[in-house]
Amino acid sequence: MSFATAAASSLSSLPASCTADAVLLAQDGITARRGEIALELDMRHAGRHLIRLRYELSGAVDAPVVFVAGGISAHRHLAASATFAEKGWLNELVGTGRALDPAHRCLLAIDFIGADGKLDAPIDTADQADAIVKLLDALGIRQLHAFVGYSYGALVGLQLATRHPARLAKLVAVSGAHRAHPYAAAWRALQRRAVSLGQLQCADAEGLSLARQFAMLSYRTPEEFEERFDAAAEIVHGRVRCAAEDYLDAAGAQYVARTPVTAYLRLSESIDLHRIDPAAVRVPTTVVAVEGDRLVPLSDSVALVEGLGTRGNLRVLRSPYGHDAFLKETDRIDAILSTALRGNGENA
The missing domain is CATH 1.10.1740.110 (Rna Polymerase Sigma Factor; Chain: A)
Incomplete structure (x- = not known):
C-alpha cells in the first residue's frame, strides 16, 4: 500500500494521539515527518503500559511503504535528508539508486519501545510488533509493502509476520532467527x-x-x-x-x-526472550545469513528457512564482519534487497 491514501488527510491533520515534530511535503512529492503516538500496550510479560512511540517517515507519498528496523542501538532516523540532515544509522543503504530509495519508496522507522530508558520492565519482541501495528493504524497504513529487519529488527519482523500477517506483504530478515542461540x-x-x-x-x-x-x-x-x-x-x-x-x-x-x-x-x-515457531510465519520471507556470524549461526538461519517451508528463501553472505555485515557489506545487502523487494510488476 502507498502512503498516498493516508497522506492527504494525515499530513494536514494528525490523530488525537499523534503529534508531529516536523512535516515537509516537497515539490517533488517527497515527504518527511517525525512524530510520536501515545498508546496503551498490553505487554507480554509486564501487563498494560502507556507508551509513547516515536517514528520517522520519509519518501515519496505515492510509493509503497517499507518499514525498516535495526539492532537495539538503531533508531527512527535511517539516513540524512533535506529535512533531517544528520547522518542516520543506515545512511549507506538509503539513497538514490538504492533498493531503499526515498524517491521510490516511503520508509518508516521507529525508536524501539524501551529505547529511551523510561520503561523498566521486560520487553518482548512481540510487544514491539504490536506497537508497530498501533502506529500503522494511527498513520492510516493498512499494509506494508515490506518489512526489512536487521539483527533485533529481524526478530521484530518475524513477530509481526507471525502475529499480524495481514499487515505486511513480505519480510526480509537479516541476521536474525526464530530464537536466541544459547x-x-x-x-x-x-x-x-x-x-x-x-x-x-x-x-x-x-x-x-x-x-x-x-x-x-x-x-x-x-x-x-x-x-x-x-x-x-x-x-x-x-x-x-x-x-x-x-x-x-x-x-x-x-x-x-x-x-x-x-x-x-x-x-x-x-x-533473549525472543522465540517463535517458524511454521507460524505466514508471510513470504527472505532470510539473509552471514557465515561466521557468532550471534546468529548459519545453522539457525537454515532451521528457520526449513520451518518456513515454501514461504522461505535463504541468502548467505561470507564476510569478515560477522553479525555486523549488514552495516559494512552495503552493496551486497542492497543487491539482495533489490531482488527481495521487487514484486507485483515493480522495478526495484
Missing part, C-alpha cells in the same frame, strides 16, 4: 552482569562501556581483528595494552554517550 544468550548475560557490577560501584557508565566492548567482539570476527589489529602489545604506564583496545574504548564511549543503561539492559533481555 551461545549468544550467554554472551549477553555476561554483558548485563558487567553493567550490574558497574551499578554496584556507582560506575554505571564504565559498566555499560565494558558491556559494549564485550558486544563488539561478538559482532565481529577473529579474521577482521587479525587484519586490523595484528600488532605487538605495548606497555603503557606499566600495563600491557593490546592493539584493539583503543578501538574498543572508543566503541564503549560512543555507546555510553547515547544509550541509557536501563534501555540497554531491557533491550538486551528482549533478544
Whole structure:
C-alpha cells in the first residue's frame, strides 16, 4: 500500500494521539515527518503500559511503504535528508539508486519501545510488533509493502509476520532467527552482569562501556581483528595494552554517550526472550545469513528457512564482519534487497 491514501488527510491533520515534530511535503512529492503516538500496550510479560512511540517517515507519498528496523542501538532516523540532515544509522543503504530509495519508496522507522530508558520492565519482541501495528493504524497504513529487519529488527519482523500477517506483504530478515542461540544468550548475560557490577560501584557508565566492548567482539570476527589489529602489545604506564583496545574504548564511549543503561539492559533481555515457531510465519520471507556470524549461526538461519517451508528463501553472505555485515557489506545487502523487494510488476 502507498502512503498516498493516508497522506492527504494525515499530513494536514494528525490523530488525537499523534503529534508531529516536523512535516515537509516537497515539490517533488517527497515527504518527511517525525512524530510520536501515545498508546496503551498490553505487554507480554509486564501487563498494560502507556507508551509513547516515536517514528520517522520519509519518501515519496505515492510509493509503497517499507518499514525498516535495526539492532537495539538503531533508531527512527535511517539516513540524512533535506529535512533531517544528520547522518542516520543506515545512511549507506538509503539513497538514490538504492533498493531503499526515498524517491521510490516511503520508509518508516521507529525508536524501539524501551529505547529511551523510561520503561523498566521486560520487553518482548512481540510487544514491539504490536506497537508497530498501533502506529500503522494511527498513520492510516493498512499494509506494508515490506518489512526489512536487521539483527533485533529481524526478530521484530518475524513477530509481526507471525502475529499480524495481514499487515505486511513480505519480510526480509537479516541476521536474525526464530530464537536466541544459547551461545549468544550467554554472551549477553555476561554483558548485563558487567553493567550490574558497574551499578554496584556507582560506575554505571564504565559498566555499560565494558558491556559494549564485550558486544563488539561478538559482532565481529577473529579474521577482521587479525587484519586490523595484528600488532605487538605495548606497555603503557606499566600495563600491557593490546592493539584493539583503543578501538574498543572508543566503541564503549560512543555507546555510553547515547544509550541509557536501563534501555540497554531491557533491550538486551528482549533478544533473549525472543522465540517463535517458524511454521507460524505466514508471510513470504527472505532470510539473509552471514557465515561466521557468532550471534546468529548459519545453522539457525537454515532451521528457520526449513520451518518456513515454501514461504522461505535463504541468502548467505561470507564476510569478515560477522553479525555486523549488514552495516559494512552495503552493496551486497542492497543487491539482495533489490531482488527481495521487487514484486507485483515493480522495478526495484
